[in-house]
Amino acid sequence: MSKQIIYLDNAATTKLDETVLEAMMPFFKESYGNPSSIHQKGLEAYDAVEQARKHIADSIQASPQEIYFTSGGSEANNFALKGIAFANKEKGKHIITTKIEHKSILDACKWLEQQGFEVTYLDVDEQGFVSPKAVEQAIRKDTILVSVIHGNNEIGTIQNLKAIGVICAKNNVYLHSDACQSYMKTPISVTQQALSAVSLNAHKLHGPKGIGALYIRKGTKIEALIHGGGQEKGMRGGTENVPLIAGFGQAIKSYKKTHNKHMQELRDTLINGVLNTISGVRLNGPQGEQRLVNNINFSFQAIEGEAIGGLLDHKYICSSTGSACSSASLDASYVLKAIGLSHEQANGSLRLSLSKYTTYEDIKKVLKELPPIVTKLRKISPFGTQVDPKTTKTTKE
Amino acid sequence: MVLKYSKVTLSKFMDPQHVGEMPDADGVGEEGNFKCGDVMKIFIKIKEDKIEKIRFQTYGCVAAIASTEMMCSMVEGMSVEEAKKVTPQTISQRLEDVPPIKHHCSILGTYALQKAIEDAQKKENKK
Numbered sequence: 001m002s003k004q005i006i007y008l009d010n011a012a013t014t015k016l017d018e019t020v021l022e023a024m025m026p027f028f029k030e031s032y033g034n035p036s037s038i039h040q041k042g043l044e045a046y047d048a049v050e051q052a053r054k055h056i057a058d059s060i061q062a063s064p065q066e067i068y069f070t071s072g073g074s075e076a077n078n079f080a081l082k083g084i085a086f087a088n089k090e091k092g093k094h095i096i097t098t099k100i101e102h103k104s105i106l107d108a109c110k111w112l113e114q115q116g117f118e119v120t121y122l123d124v125d126e127q128g129f130v131s132p133k134a135v136e137q138a139i140r141k142d143t144i145l146v147s148v149i150h151g152n153n154e155i156g157t158i159q160n161l162k163a164i165g166v167i168c169a170k171n172n173v174y175l176h177s178d179a180c181q182s183y184m185k186t187p188i189s190v191t192q193q194a195l196s197a198v199s200l201n202a203h204k205l206h207g208p209k210g211i212g213a214l215y216i217r218k219g220t221k222i223e224a225l226i227h228g229g230g231q232e233k234g235m236r237g238g239t240e241n242v243p244l245i246a247g248f249g250q251a252i253k254s255y256k257k258t259h260n261k262h263m264q265e266l267r268d269t270l271i272n273g274v275l276n277t278i279s280g281v282r283l284n285g286p287q288g289e290q291r292l293v294n295n296i297n298f299s300f301q302a303i304e305g306e307a308i309g310g311l312l313d314h315k316y317i318c319s320s321t322g323s324a325c326s327s328a329s330l331d332a333s334y335v336l337k338a339i340g341l342s343h344e345q346a347n348g349s350l351r352l353s354l355s356k357y358t359t360y361e362d363i364k365k366v367l368k369e370l371p372p373i374v375t376k377l378r379k380i381s382p383f384g385t386q387v388d389p390k391t392t393k394t395t396k397e
Numbered sequence: 398m399v400l401k402y403s404k405v406t407l408s409k410f411m412d413p414q415h416v417g418e419m420p421d422a423d424g425v426g427e428e429g430n431f432k433c434g435d436v437m438k439i440f441i442k443i444k445e446d447k448i449e450k451i452r453f454q455t456y457g458c459v460a461a462i463a464s465t466e467m468m469c470s471m472v473e474g475m476s477v478e479e480a481k482k483v484t485p486q487t488i489s490q491r492l493e494d495v496p497p498i499k500h501h502c503s504i505l506g507t508y509a510l511q512k513a514i515e516d517a518q519k520k521e522n523k524k
Contacts, residue, residue, distance in 0.1 A: 302456065303456065304434060304435075304456060304457050304458050304461070305458075306458035306459055307410070307457065307458050307459055307461075307462060310407075310410060310458075310459040311411070314407075314411060323434070323458070324434050325434065325435070325457065325458035325459075325460075325461070326458070328498065330498070332434070343434060344434065347434040379416060380413065380416050380454060380455055380462060381454060381455065381456040382427070382436060382438045382454035382455070382456055383436075383456055384454075
């Protein structure tokens, strides 16, 4: 029998909910119609898509007509940025974003720069917050779009979209937010936060991979990214992925606020447990309400993140790191660098991200296994003795 | 990015036998790579032209720790001349299928060893 895995990499992806799988199955099997077909098989598929669309719209206080399905968060981000940029280029060519966006935003911006657009990448403070005032100061006459990630995937920082929304509305500039990590974990209201566009996806919420959505406020000028076929009112060509859309809708329908309370308690137990039992450790990102309920990110002095992850994996605990050694480019996390961490601090980082399935027993296990792992690696490291020595206390049972 | 390590690499990483400092070392060599952030320190004791004892300290990833451990286990007991000839390729081969992006870890290890040997020889010449 395989050992029970403690999966704490939910910021990367999550386990599929059973009800989501049940909701998807009919559309892989007998309800295989194309929603654009005019017969009953088509109508069955069409109804499923529209039902999911309504669940998603309701969850962000939007109307269903404003929800456009995509293949995921990255496509939604590309759609938002490139679509708004090209539709509004006569008005202006300046875009504002931040240095801690997801790569799909940053790389789309880099591409737009090559097409003649100008992008301002705003700094963040040491907890990852972008100042609404900085957004205001960066806005120019030719600014057409501000894009700010709602909840950061690495350090959990939740931005003040309401304040940024007020500034953008005042200056007649579109506001887009990548909400793939924050969706359902913290409130999103397209009206209260004055959002013009929001990227969403399913697989961070126990839904399937390969499906997302872009909310586009009615009246927003935006070009389609994927042409052809006329689906999604001509804004996103391609036969709708009915099973995945059904799964997405069910994931949203079955997500409860109590999950967030549960994760927040476990998150804080884990954060406090580590800070109280391990020396030479730093929490990256804010504490409390302005942090994503499931996100934990530490830097450990004198040791390297991939090695920590390797030893945790040996104990059946799945985690992630922002270290250079774990990236294809051998670059340490740009998010950690953006909040002012040194190369060494970024290299010694460990990210743990919880889900509704995480239990108190899981947290206890991490608190039991992590201190000796840190001690072991510090014994191996030439810098281990430079860490402020403190007796590691065992956690209370 | 997928980092698939062999069983050999993982076992060297999990259970290194040559970790430690050597206050009475004959030679010490340190090598670092800022790009990946690995730093390796090698301590050697030489007796009758042989690497009698070798120890290491490594700040780095799975491959970095495994590479230095593998190098030390290969080199301990070798003559100094044989030890000088150990290449990063040999270390990688013994580790079986090191991901290409991690080959530099083996290179760092051999540099640190060379420096330790040079250090020992310098100190010997001064006597």
